[in-house]
Amino acid sequence: MILDWLLPILISAALLLAVAGMLKRISLWRAGQPEKVNFFSGLMAMPRRYLVDLHHVVERDKYMSKTHVATAGGFVLSMVLILAVHLFGIENRWLSYALLGALVLMFVGSFFVWKRRRNPPSRLSKGPWMRLPKSLLMFAVSFFIATLPAAGILPEAFGGWVLAVLLAAGIVWGLGELVFGMAWGGPMKHAFAGALHLAFHRRPERFGGGRSTGLKPVDLNAAKLGVEKPTDFKWNQLLGFDACVQCGKCEAMCPAFAAGQPLNPKKLIQDMVVGLAGGSDAKFAGSPYPGRDVGFAVGGPNKSITEGLVSPDTLWSCTTCRACVEECPMMIEHVDAIVDMRRFLTLEKGNTPNKGAEVLENLIATDNPSGFNPGSRMNWAADQNLRVMKDVKEVDVLFWVSDGAFDMRSQRILRAFVKVLKAAKVDFAVLGDEERDSGDVARRLGDDATFQSLAKRNIAALSQYKFNRIVTTDPHAFHCLKNEYPDLYPAGQKPAYEVLHHTTFINELVKAELLNLSEFKGGTVTYHDPCYLGRYNGEYDSPRELLKELGIELAEMERSGFRSRCCGGGGGAPITDIPGERRIADMRMEEVRAVGAELVAVGCQQCTAMLEGVVEPRAEVKDIAELVAEALVEEVSPAPAKSREQSKVAKKPLAEEVS
Amino acid sequence: MSEDIIRRDPRAEWIARNRLHPLHQTMQASPAETRGPSGLIRRNPHAVGFIGPNGIKRIDRMNASGPATVGGRRAAGAAKEVELPLHRVENPDYYIAVVPDMVGGRLNGHDKDVIGQAHKLIGEIGGNGAVLTIVFGEHREEAFDKAGVDRLLHLQGDEYEGYSPELRVAALAQVEKEYAPRYWLLPDSVAAGFELGCRLAARIGERPATQAWQVGAEQTICRGAGGTSDITRQTPRLLLLAEECADQIDETRHEVLPVELVGTVAGHASIRDCGQVAVDPNAIPLAEAEFILSAGNGVSDWAQFHQAAEALGATEGASRVAVDDGNMPRFRQVGATGTWVTARVYVAVGISGAIQHMQGIGQCDKVIAINTDVGCDMVKRAALSVIGDSSEVLAELIRLAKAHRQEVVENAA
Amino acid sequence: MQPDKQNASLRITALVSVGKHPGSGRARRAEQDARAVEMAMTLAPEGLEVLHAGDPQADSLRAYAGMGLKRLRVLQQGTNADAVPALSQYLKQQKPDIILTGVRAESGESSGMTPYLLGEALGLPVVTRIAEIVSIDHGEANLLQALPRGQRRALRVPLPFVASVDMAAAAPRQSAFGPASRADLESQDIGMAVMDEVKAAWSEAPARKRPKRLKVVKAKTAADRFKAATAKSSGDGGKVLRDKPASEMAQAVFDLLLEEGVLR
Ligand SMILES: Cc1cc2nc3c(=O)[nH]c(=O)nc-3n(C[C@H](O)[C@H](O)[C@H](O)COP(=O)(O)OP(=O)(O)OC[C@H]3O[C@@H](n4cnc5c(N)ncnc54)[C@H](O)[C@@H]3O)c2cc1C
Numbered sequence A: 001m002i003l004d005w006l007l008p009i010l011i012s013a014a015l016l017l018a019v020a021g022m023l024k025r026i027s028l029w030r031a032g033q034p035e036k037v038n039f040f041s042g043l044m045a046m047p048r049r050y051l052v053d054l055h056h057v058v059e060r061d062k063y064m065s066k067t068h069v070a071t072a073g074g075f076v077l078s079m080v081l082i083l084a085v086h087l088f089g090i091e092n093r094w095l096s097y098a099l100l101g102a103l104v105l106m107f108v109g110s111f112f113v114w115k116r117r118r119n120p121p122s123r124l125s126k127g128p129w130m131r132l133p134k135s136l137l138m139f140a141v142s143f144f145i146a147t148l149p150a151a152g153i154l155p156e157a158f159g160g161w162v163l164a165v166l167l168a169a170g171i172v173w174g175l176g177e178l179v180f181g182m183a184w185g186g187p188m189k190h191a192f193a194g195a196l197h198l199a200f201h202r203r204p205e206r207f208g209g210g211r212s213t214g215l216k217p218v219d220l221n222a223a224k225l226g227v228e229k230p231t232d233f234k235w236n237q238l239l240g241f242d243a244c245v246q247c248g249k250c251e252a253m254c255p256a257f258a259a260g261q262p263l264n265p266k267k268l269i270q271d272m273v274v275g276l277a278g279g280s281d282a283k284f285a286g287s288p289y290p291g292r293d294v295g296f297a298v299g300g301p302n303k304s305i306t307e308g309l310v311s312p313d314t315l316w317s318c319t320t321c322r323a324c325v326e327e328c329p330m331m332i333e334h335v336d337a338i339v340d341m342r343r344f345l346t347l348e349k350g351n352t353p354n355k356g357a358e359v360l361e362n363l364i365a366t367d368n369p370s371g372f373n374p375g376s377r378m379n380w381a382a383d384q385n386l387r388v389m390k391d392v393k394e395v396d397v398l399f400w401v402s403d404g405a406f407d408m409r410s411q412r413i414l415r416a417f418v419k420v421l422k423a424a425k426v427d428f429a430v431l432g433d434e435e436r437d438s439g440d441v442a443r444r445l446g447d448d449a450t451f452q453s454l455a456k457r458n459i460a461a462l463s464q465y466k467f468n469r470i471v472t473t474d475p476h477a478f479h480c481l482k483n484e485y486p487d488l489y490p491a492g493q494k495p496a497y498e499v500l501h502h503t504t505f506i507n508e509l510v511k512a513e514l515l516n517l518s519e520f521k522g523g524t525v526t527y528h529d530p531c532y533l534g535r536y537n538g539e540y541d542s543p544r545e546l547l548k549e550l551g552i553e554l555a556e557m558e559r560s561g562f563r564s565r566c567c568g569g570g571g572g573a574p575i576t577d578i579p580g581e582r583r584i585a586d587m588r589m590e591e592v593r594a595v596g597a598e599l600v601a602v603g604c605q606q607c608t609a610m611l612e613g614v615v616e617p618r619a620e621v622k623d624i625a626e627l628v629a630e631a632l633v634e635e636v637s638p639a640p641a642k643s644r645e646q647s648k649v650a651k652k653p654l655a656e657e658v659s
Numbered sequence B: 001m002s003e004d005i006i007r008r009d010p011r012a013e014w015i016a017r018n019r020l021h022p023l024h025q026t027m028q029a030s031p032a033e034t035r036g037p038s039g040l041i042r043r044n045p046h047a048v049g050f051i052g053p054n055g056i057k058r059i060d061r062m063n064a065s066g067p068a069t070v071g072g073r074r075a076a077g078a079a080k081e082v083e084l085p086l087h088r089v090e091n092p093d094y095y096i097a098v099v100p101d102m103v104g105g106r107l108n109g110h111d112k113d114v115i116g117q118a119h120k121l122i123g124e125i126g127g128n129g130a131v132l133t134i135v136f137g138e139h140r141e142e143a144f145d146k147a148g149v150d151r152l153l154h155l156q157g158d159e160y161e162g163y164s165p166e167l168r169v170a171a172l173a174q175v176e177k178e179y180a181p182r183y184w185l186l187p188d189s190v191a192a193g194f195e196l197g198c199r200l201a202a203r204i205g206e207r208p209a210t211q212a213w214q215v216g217a218e219q220t221i222c223r224g225a226g227g228t229s230d231i232t233r234q235t236p237r238l239l240l241l242a243e244e245c246a247d248q249i250d251e252t253r254h255e256v257l258p259v260e261l262v263g264t265v266a267g268h269a270s271i272r273d274c275g276q277v278a279v280d281p282n283a284i285p286l287a288e289a290e291f292i293l294s295a296g297n298g299v300s301d302w303a304q305f306h307q308a309a310e311a312l313g314a315t316e317g318a319s320r321v322a323v324d325d326g327n328m329p330r331f332r333q334v335g336a337t338g339t340w341v342t343a344r345v346y347v348a349v350g351i352s353g354a355i356q357h358m359q360g361i362g363q364c365d366k367v368i369a370i371n372t373d374v375g376c377d378m379v380k381r382a383a384l385s386v387i388g389d390s391s392e393v394l395a396e397l398i399r400l401a402k403a404h405r406q407e408v409v410e411n412a413a
Numbered sequence C: 001m002q003p004d005k006q007n008a009s010l011r012i013t014a015l016v017s018v019g020k021h022p023g024s025g026r027a028r029r030a031e032q033d034a035r036a037v038e039m040a041m042t043l044a045p046e047g048l049e050v051l052h053a054g055d056p057q058a059d060s061l062r063a064y065a066g067m068g069l070k071r072l073r074v075l076q077q078g079t080n081a082d083a084v085p086a087l088s089q090y091l092k093q094q095k096p097d098i099i100l101t102g103v104r105a106e107s108g109e110s111s112g113m114t115p116y117l118l119g120e121a122l123g124l125p126v127v128t129r130i131a132e133i134v135s136i137d138h139g140e141a142n143l144l145q146a147l148p149r150g151q152r153r154a155l156r157v158p159l160p161f162v163a164s165v166d167m168a169a170a171a172p173r174q175s176a177f178g179p180a181s182r183a184d185l186e187s188q189d190i191g192m193a194v195m196d197e198v199k200a201a202w203s204e205a206p207a208r209k210r211p212k213r214l215k216v217v218k219a220k221t222a223a224d225r226f227k228a229a230t231a232k233s234s235g236d237g238g239k240v241l242r243d244k245p246a247s248e249m250a251q252a253v254f255d256l257l258l259e260e261g262v263l264r
């Protein structure tokens, strides 16, 4: 019988070639920059990461998760058994039966994959990915039939040479796709790269229900800052790109893509793959960057990415909303990659588009993005009698005001929050002129030098005083303070405080019955989750609980919670302002309209600005602090006498104006 | 109208009667007595007396005619243009040289401030000082006297026409040689004064005070560090003065006696003026434009809008919505993410006045809103708002602009 | 870019100073000086030298280097020294074709005298407030001078010359941290430091607010006085015209435009 001798040869040839391909692939990854990972524990943790964490993401799509379990589980199992039965020739009927079972499982899974692929949504890549279910079916069927004799179901010489040739062809196809292709860049590459990616992920904290969203600091003394060429990425980032299954979940979530800006996170990751392996994007079979044709991008491991592979506009379109990262079943870190490349453009090339350069220059010269006199940071609070840390030194709550201090609309939010704090008699103070921009925008625009400088000076200011918690109305500052500043504390020091968003804090106050709130009277309300509060920090509940306390029954938008759509205001995107076909904020407002809301509650001044930038008629936009402040029932007790100390602070002369 | 009401001015009448009053002479129709250069009193026989109603000359030794000229009916007509007392400087002990910008051939406010400063210095120093004003090329100024010009050095000739800083400085250096002014005062202006002043300072080796805004004979305060600091220093000989450094002359007339340079001006011009470049208003960078017609979501007829901008000679601007909708190019966007403009006059057509747009027009002097919504923020910001449909108002503006242009052409013809 | 824009043999020296941010008072690259560097970089990337007289440690100098300069020459001087003698001595030796400066410094005396003093010391013509160097031919440069409100004047001047660069010139490219921190600051002790003694006698304080001159109408007639007293001050809210024929309202707009003198 031909197959008896052919099968082991085919299998071992496929395996050998696969091993060679894998070594080649590994060498491509190793061209990246060194990054320390714990190999052993990573490998040990890998199955769990796959079975629990990754599956948790895939599970959001029940159909897909079931088919994948069947297909992948069936395949892995059959592969092991194929080795046993067909390569090592272990003649055990039960083993063969098990193999048949595994192949059936795989067949069923593949069948559903195929069925789904008959009418694929646009987010899915076509090309080889359309072939994959057929290859899977072919593998399962061919091996099934080839195994029947071994299981004793069919006679040894059944079918003669015709069938044998047919089976051999099917097996070559199947092995070619699933074993050879896995190592040589076929769609199955994702299994090999994905497994290793899970093992050597750059953010192991993400597994086991954790969260890791802060960007990694740049070593400012390095010879090159940021990523210019694919090989400037860390090796495990390159590995991560290779794990992409082109499922397009990221694409479906990306606000920039939906707005017709030239960004598609899936294509971006695939372009990174093109870059790391060398070649062109001609074979890419998914949606292009809106407005750009596929087939003209060429790259190589040592070629500058923004010269030919990815246009800078693509990188600058991203709002860093993390919707892609949240959605990616392979846990790929798009935002890290995008910011890494932006870093090179800003720190080495000085090519931050549009108002970017101006904003960065202002941040350097005045510690705020609009170039206001830093001495006027407290002007908004001239009538608020706020205590300043410099005077009080010690306090329970430090209110981080953020750059909203300079913006008239945001000041309304700040005042509302102060009103709430005062109503709850919170012991709080502000940093006043010692506060600086958190560095959020600088960092997202790639200027880590300015971010680090701002952060270090803010840390120095904070370190002078004693307080238990920082509360801020700005989710961006919240994220920086909470997740990114700890990296920049002087060696051996750690922040000794908790950082809270104001919605969390007010919610606590309400739960502690420190606030007396009246019922909200008004029309339909919906809530917009700010990216930097939700996806970056996992705070979805407090704002909702708080709104509920106000007696508001939310009309939730389709995209809400971890699937909330960005307002378009993050990542410096309003500053770089890459043109698209629509405005992200307009699309978001459309979703607000779709649920019939007259008011959209937000928890971020940037979201407020973006959503209010939508032309009228549109829903009203209010920060939760404003809603709470409006609902406050003033107690009749006389206002506590202000201490002399306090009023002096407020009257402190502000810097003289210069004509 | 009120101008026709005859009012007596008792003070003027009294001055006219009182020959000892310092202003007495100026109240006379024309001075009959002057002190000549040698110090002798000179009588002007023609100026004495007046022609009576019958045509015969009469000499009024009682000076009774004085009040008549001041308070009479004739004076009522002249009240529009009150004859100010003439300030004379004979045989000046020293000069203060002023080089005005003469933008458009006339003294502007800044020039007059500088001349005012010159007189203020003379007042402080005392003595017989004269303000020597140096004017280059053709001019159209008719009121040097009222601005405070005692002596006028008018340097004419083709070489001073157009942009000719090198020859002008050479001439000023010659003035320095011949007149050795006690002070040199120039307006610290973009128009010309700053440049000429610096050139002159470098030439004659003076260290000027620039952007000087409080100048006394001893001490000067001038702005330093790009206008962010005040430098207090001894008053130098050459000053470049800020606007409104001193009050303008408005209570006296001055002689405007012509003077000349004796020597020849030795100068060589290596910079050649090839003329002003014709700049299409729409090619002017938005940030520099003086007059912007800006369109927003409330504009529907774009051809008409462009036509209006052209007819008015305005640079075009736009709100972000107008840009997003593809009606205007991106570089026309005014606002936070567009250009921050500095136009003196900004006409917002159908723009609601979102905060991001307002940020871009913070430095505009006069905002005019054309909008259907009286409650919008742009109307709150505007000096003049017109509540109406943009295309109707624009159509009228086009008509007016065309009529105006026609008129100008006819007047010129 | 036109081919004549880049000139292989052209040697340009751009003089830079330490700027000062008007809001925060912090040192920065001066806006006009940065434009001078930008102009020189586009015109003669090869023959460009960026020169500063003063403290080589000044951090803000690096902001110029961040525009992509390999090196920056600093004539080492104390803060109280007069920059012009040092600069002119150095430039006399170097004899660049074009010396570019800002119009006025952002810190210190900011008198704007530097280009003129250099021109006088070196015997070179000085061109003020240029917006662009259009081309260079036959040893002469065609320049555009910035006039107020976007207007331009064409000038022609023989090389070598000194020119001050106006804010209307092309905006400077962004300063990038990487090149800025890596550039060489070649400090040179030129062995001369003319102390600025005149300046030592001055006192400097933050600028006081100058009150705007009130428009005192010296009323010559009672009618004028009445008018002055009843005239609406221009400060408070605008005039709103509504419910009138469009022609009438347009006339009001037109009159205001005429009054403002923006119609030509
Ligand atoms: C981050 C960010 C940055 C932004 N940056 C900018 C920026 O740089 N520049 C900018 O302009 N915007 C900017 N915006 C957008 C801004 O918020 C507003 O959406 C935009 O300015 C509105 O433009 P508009 O006034 O033309 O449109 P609308 O707000 O729709 O206003 C149209 C106006 O026209 C009036 N109108 C309607 N019909 C007529 C008619 N027939 N005749 C006369 N009037 C009529 C209406 O009453 C209304 O007042 C930004 C927004 C965000 C969020």
Ligand code: SF4
Pocket: A250, A253, A254, A255, A256, A257, A263, A264, A265, A317, A318, A319, A320, A321, A322, A323, A324, A325, A334, A335, A566
């Ligand atoms: S972070 Fe948001 S905007 Fe950026 S690529 Fe991902 S989904 Fe798109």
Ligand code: SF4
Pocket: A243, A244, A245, A246, A247, A248, A249, A250, A251, A265, A266, A269, A324, A327, A328, A329, A330, A331, A332
């Ligand atoms: S990056 Fe992730 S989400 Fe996007 S296509 Fe690839 S695997 Fe899917």
